[in-house]
Amino acid sequence: MNTFTKRGSYPHPVLDASDDVGSSIEVVNVTIAPSVDDVEIKFQVRMSDPDIQSLMDDGTARYSFRWTCSSTIASGELSASVHQQHVDGSTYIGWIDQQDIRGTVKVEIRIIATSQVDPYSLQNQHGDYAGASFSILPGDVLADGGFFEFEPEKRYDPLSPPVGSCFRFIADPKLKKGLKVKFFDDEHVLVAFPEKTLPGFGLLQGRPDLQISLVVLPALMQTISFIKENLAAESEGEDLSGKKWYTAVNRLVQESGSYEDNSFELAQKILGHPLDASLMKPFDGLGDE
Amino acid sequence: MMENNHARALTNQAVFELKSALEVAQTPDDFLADADIIIGRPENQLELHLNLGVPDSLDAGSKGSTGRDVENAPVVYDYLGVLDRANASDRRLWTYLAFSTYRDYMEKRWPLTEVRNWKGRVQDRWLMLNSSRDPLVRHGISRLWWVAAMTYDPKLQYPLSKAVGDPFAYTREAFRNEDRINSLFHREAGAFPDVVRCVLEHASQGGGYATDKHVAALMMELTLVYGYRDLGFLDHSALSALVIESAPAVKDAG
Numbered sequence: 001m002n003t004f005t006k007r008g009s010y011p012h013p014v015l016d017a018s019d020d021v022g023s024s025i026e027v028v029n030v031t032i033a034p035s036v037d038d039v040e041i042k043f044q045v046r047m048s049d050p051d052i053q054s055l056m057d058d059g060t061a062r063y064s065f066r067w068t069c070s071s072t073i074a075s076g077e078l079s080a081s082v083h084q085q086h087v088d089g090s091t092y093i094g095w096i097d098q099q100d101i102r103g104t105v106k107v108e109i110r111i112i113a114t115s116q117v118d119p120y121s122l123q124n125q126h127g128d129y130a131g132a133s134f135s136i137l138p139g140d141v142l143a144d145g146g147f148f149e150f151e152p153e154k155r156y157d158p159l160s161p162p163v164g165s166c167f168r169f170i171a172d173p174k175l176k177k178g179l180k181v182k183f184f185d186d187e188h189v190l191v192a193f194p195e196k197t198l199p200g201f202g203l204l205q206g207r208p209d210l211q212i213s214l215v216v217l218p219a220l221m222q223t224i225s226f227i228k229e230n231l232a233a234e235s236e237g238e239d240l241s242g243k244k245w246y247t248a249v250n251r252l253v254q255e256s257g258s259y260e261d262n263s264f265e266l267a268q269k270i271l272g273h274p275l276d277a278s279l280m281k282p283f284d285g286l287g288d289e
Numbered sequence: 290m291m292e293n294n295h296a297r298a299l300t301n302q303a304v305f306e307l308k309s310a311l312e313v314a315q316t317p318d319d320f321l322a323d324a325d326i327i328i329g330r331p332e333n334q335l336e337l338h339l340n341l342g343v344p345d346s347l348d349a350g351s352k353g354s355t356g357r358d359v360e361n362a363p364v365v366y367d368y369l370g371v372l373d374r375a376n377a378s379d380r381r382l383w384t385y386l387a388f389s390t391y392r393d394y395m396e397k398r399w400p401l402t403e404v405r406n407w408k409g410r411v412q413d414r415w416l417m418l419n420s421s422r423d424p425l426v427r428h429g430i431s432r433l434w435w436v437a438a439m440t441y442d443p444k445l446q447y448p449l450s451k452a453v454g455d456p457f458a459y460t461r462e463a464f465r466n467e468d469r470i471n472s473l474f475h476r477e478a479g480a481f482p483d484v485v486r487c488v489l490e491h492a493s494q495g496g497g498y499a500t501d502k503h504v505a506a507l508m509m510e511l512t513l514v515y516g517y518r519d520l521g522f523l524d525h526s527a528l529s530a531l532v533i534e535s536a537p538a539v540k541d542a543g
Binding site for chain 1: 336337373374375376377378379420421422425426435439474477479480481516517518519520521522523527
C-alpha cells in the first residue's frame, strides 16, 4: 500500500518529507485486514529525530493516528498499540469499527505536542531557521509521516446482512461440554461455547465451510425451530419483531421456502448446502499421518 | 404477534432505475409517476432491522422556506433515532425516505414543478447517488438527520443547550440558514462535533458574528489551522479560545 505526504504551511519547523528538518519520519509496511466487525490496521513507523523522540519519551509529545471517513463524516483517533519494536521504530496495530466507516478511509500519522513547549527548537532544523526557537501549543504538529487510504471492504451489506452475521460466538465459563444457543439478545443469536473449545472454533478460520457445517448449521436449525415454536404459540409467544436477528432469519426463510419446511433442510438451503461443500473438499493433512 | 412496522430502504437496483427514469422523463409529473411504480414493487424494497413505528409528518412551511427545518430536523432524528454512521450514509435509505416516507414534505420543501432545473434538484435533494459529506448534508431528508446527529446534546453538557434546556439547541442554531450548513459541514474541520459546537456558540452572539460571510471565513480559517494543529486533540475550552483567536474582526458585534 502506498503512503502519501502532504505539505502545508507550518508556523514552526515540522519533520516531514521536506528538508524543513534534517531527520526523517516514514510509514512503511501498511496492512489492512477487514472483518465483519472491524478493520485491523497495522503499520510500521520509522522516526529518527532525537529531540522529538525525547519529547515523546517524557510525554510532551505523542503519536497521533487520526482517521477520517468522508462518506460517514467521521473522524477518530486510532488507539493503536505497539505490536512489535524495531531498532528504528515500532509497528503499531489498531482497529476501526465497521459501523463508523464506508468508502475511503484516510489515516494520518503525525506526532503532536500534548502540552505547551516554549522555547521549541530542533538541533536538526533547517539552516534557514538558524538558531530560532518557537512557541508550540498543545495539539501542534511536530512531525508529519503522511497518510494512507483504504477501502473498508464490507463483508456484507449492512442494510441486508446475511445469516452468518446474526450469530455471535461467545465463551461461557459455566459451560463444560456442548454448545448452547441463546435468543435473549436483541441483535444476535448467541452461540455459547465452553471456554476450552471456542479457540478451536477460531482456528478453523481458514475453513469457513467447516465452521458453518459444524456450528452455524445446527445453530440456524435451532433458531428456525425457536421461531416456529413462537409462531405456533401465537399471542402466548414471545414478540420477536424487535430483534435484528429475527428480521434477517425471517427474510431468508421467506426467500428459501417457508416455516412449513423441515428445519434441517431449510437451514441447509439458506446456507447454500454447506455439508455438501465440506464433504466434497479434501481435508488437508488427513492423509499425511 | 410479530407486527411488521419496520423501516424500509430501496435496493441498489431501484436507485439505478430511479436515475434512469429521471434521464428519460419529460416533466416532473412523468418522473414522479415512474418513481411511484419503481418504489411500489416489493422486490425493490429492503426491510430494515429498525422498528420505528409511524413517523410524525414534517412541516414544509411556506414555499421554499428554510425556517421550518429548525423544527423538522429533531422530528426526523427522533423518528430514525441513533443510527450507526455506516448505515446512516447509505443512499438507499435516504432515497426511500425522500420518495416515500416524507414525500409530502419533499414536494413542498423541494418542489420540482416550479424550478427550471428540476432534474438537477432531483439529483441534489431527492435522489442520493453517492454518499459522501456533501450529498449527506444536501439531500432533503438526510441533511435533517445528519445535522441533528452531529449537533445533538442529549445530556445538555454544552453551553447553548444547557442555557435553554434544549438538547437540539445547536441543531436549531445550525439551521438558521442554508449557507451556514454549507460552511459548517462541507469543510474537513466540520467533522469534529466540538469544533462545530464552538463555532455555533460564537455565531449565536448574533449581529456580525452570525452572518454567512463571518461563519464561512471562520470555518476556512479553522481548516487552515487544522493543517498544523490537531483540532481533535483540543477540549471545548481550548477550541472556544481558538475560535475567538481565528475569527475575523467584526464591525457590527450586535
